[in-house]
Amino acid sequence: MARTHLIILINSLVCVTQALPVHIADQQFINSVSERMGIDGRNIGISTNDVSVPAHMRLKYWSLAMKHKRLSREKRSRFNLPTFAKVIRENEAFLSDVLYAGTMRHQLRFDMVGKIDRDSRVTIAELKLYKERPNFTMHKHLQNGTSQSHSHHARVSIHHVIKSPDNSSDTANIIVDSRLVELNDSGWKTFDVTSAVERWSQDPGEEFLLELWIEGDRATSHAIKVAKNVEFVTEQTNVEQKPRLVVYTEHYEQRFDPTDCGEGTASETCCRRPKYISFRNMEWTNRWIIEPRGYEAYECVGPCHIRHSSQATDLINCGVSKSSPLPMMYLIQKGDITQVEVSEIPNMVVEECECLA
Template sequence: MLGTVLLLLALAEPAFPNPASAWRAEALKRLLEVFGMEDPPPPPAHFKQPPQYMVDLFNTVANADGVTKNPDILEGNTVRSFLDKTHGEKMRFLFVLSSVAKNEKILTAELHLFRLWPRVTDGPKRHHFCQVSVYQVLERSDQDAPGGKKLLAARLVSLQGSGWEVFAITEAVRDWTEDESSNQGLLVTVQGLGGSPLDPPPLQFASSQDHHESKKPMLVLFTDDGRRGASLPVAGFPADSPPQAALPAELPAPRQARLRSTRSLERLQPCQRHPLSVDFEEIGWSGWIISPRGYNAYHCKGSCPFPLGENMRPTNHATVQSIINALKLSEGVSSPCCVPDKLYSINLLYFDDDENVVLKQYDEMVAGSCGCR
C-alpha cells in the first residue's frame, strides 16, 4: 500500500530539475550564441556528401583544426552553397535562399555549372566556341517577352573538354534577398558566335537530376553577417546553477590538500599557453558539423610576478600595476592577469537547417599567445 502511494505521488509531482543538466543546457546555449545560432541544425536525414568545392574552399582557408591560415583569403565571413531545385529542367535553375539572414550583406554570388563533354556531331566542326548567356527570369510565364528576362552574364565557352564554368550573378541574388517573391530563377542559353541559335546545342551542363551529385548545379554566395570582431556581452549563468566553489569543500581532507598544492604550483608557474580541446562529437554536434571534428582553443594560465619580463609580453599598464602591487602602494590592487594577447579565428563547415553546406568564419576563437595584462 505504501509503495502504491509513493508511486502515485511520484507521478503527480513534477521531477525535480537536475542542476547539472540545467547547467549543461545553459552552457551549450551560450556556445550556440558564440556561433550565431539559436538552435543547432538537425543532422541531414540521409547521408549527404558536401560539394567538393566547399570542402576544397575549407581546406584552402583553414588547417585541419579549422584555424584560419590567412584572414585575407575569404571575402566576408560566410560562404553558402545552394543546390538547384528545378527537378531536372535542362537550362533553367532555381535556388531557394530562405536560409540567408536579413542582416547578411551580399558580397558576391556565383552560378557554378558543370560543362559536359560536347555532343558528337556529323561533319567537321566549324567552331571551337559558343556563347553562353545567363539571364535572371523576371516573368516566368513569358520569358521571351520584352522585360521577361534580364541578362546577367555572357561569355564564350570552349566546345572542347569538360569542367566547371562560373558566372557572376550578384545582382540577381541581391534582388531575391530583398524580395523573396521576385525569385523566378535563372535561364541559360547557348548560341553560336554571332548569336544564332544552335539546335541541338553542342554544349550542355549537368542537371540536378540526371547527373552525379558532384556535378550538380550550384549557387555559391559570399556574405558578411556583421559579426567580425564583435564580442558577446558578458552575462553570468543562472543563479540556481551549481556553485563550483562549494565542490572542493566536500572532498576528503587529503584531496583538498592536493588541490591547494596544485593551485599554489600553478601560481608559481609563469604565464603561458595551455591546451584546451573542444570536441564537437562530445558536445553532440558531430551530426551537422562537417569539419573540423574539434579544435584546440588553448587557454592562458600562470602568474605575472614582479618584475615582468619581456617574455611575458606585458603592456605598460600591466608593468605599472605589477610595481604598485609589489610595493603595496595602493590597497586592493592585484597583480596583472595572464590572458590571451593574440586571438585567431576558426572556420566551420556545416549543414544548415535546409541541409545547405555553409562555411563560416568566427573571430577570436583560439588563443594564439598569452601575456600579462
C-alpha cells in the first residue's frame, strides 16, 4: 500500500501533464506539492519577490541543497582510483583581486569560473597568505614594558562570503578556518578553505569571495594593538607574494545508470527519463516557493510486459520504485503571519523506475 501511495504522489508531479488539460494538471500538481509542504494551496497577499529572507534561513537552504547535489552526484558517478598520485591533481594557483583592504579586514576575489573540471571533486583547497614582518619601531614599542601576560599573537580567520542566488545585495559569511599568528613572524601562512571551495563548486556560476579577519586574541587594548600590526600582503605589485588559492581535485567518470533511458531513442523497457519542472511557470508556485526556481524531477516511461498467472492476468505499469526528497525554501502562513520555511520535501525526485502491479 505504501508503494502504491508513493507512485501516485510522484506521478501526479511528473506524468499528469501528459494526460490532462493544463489547468487540471496544474491544480493536481499544486494539491500534491502543497500537501507535502503542509500548506493549503491558497493564494497569499504577498509575493516571494517581496520577502526578505533571513540569512540563517538562506544558509540552511544552501546547506541542504549542497548535500542533495553531492549525494546525487556520488550516486551517479564512480571514482577511478588506480593510484593516489595519478588521481589527485594540483591545479594552477589562482591569484586574488582585492575588493576591499582595511586595517583588520580584507576581501579577496578569485576568478575560478570555468577553470575547475566539472568531472572532478575538490579534495583539498588551501589559501596561502604572505605575512609581512612588522614595523620595527612599533614592534619594539609593543614589546617594551609589557608583562608576560600580554599577548604577541593575533587571531586570523578566513570567511567564505556567499552572495544571494537571487542577485540581491544579501550576503552571508561562513567561517572556514582560524588560527593564531605570531606578531614577529613572517612568511607564508596556509589556511584550509576546502569546505568553502566545495560549497562554491556545487554552483560555480559566481565569483569566489573570501574575507580575511584579523582580531585580538583577547579583549584587551594591547591585544587590539597587536592585531592592528599584523599585516598580510594583499595589494602588492610583486606577484610572488600575492594571496593565492591552491586547489587539489580528484577526477571521476560519469557512470551510466542502467535504469535511465538511452538518449535520443524510444525506450523499449521501463526506464527513467529527464523531466524538468519549473516553479516559475505557475502562479501558485511562483508565489509560495522561493527556492529552487525549478528542478529535475524525472519521470518513468516505457512499456511493461503483461504478466500471466494461473488465476489472472496482472496489469503492470512502469512506475516509481524509489524516490528522494528535494530541499525547498517556501512561505507558510500561520494565521495572519507569513513565515519562511526550509525543509526537505519527500518524494519529489524520481530515482529508480520498474514495472509494478
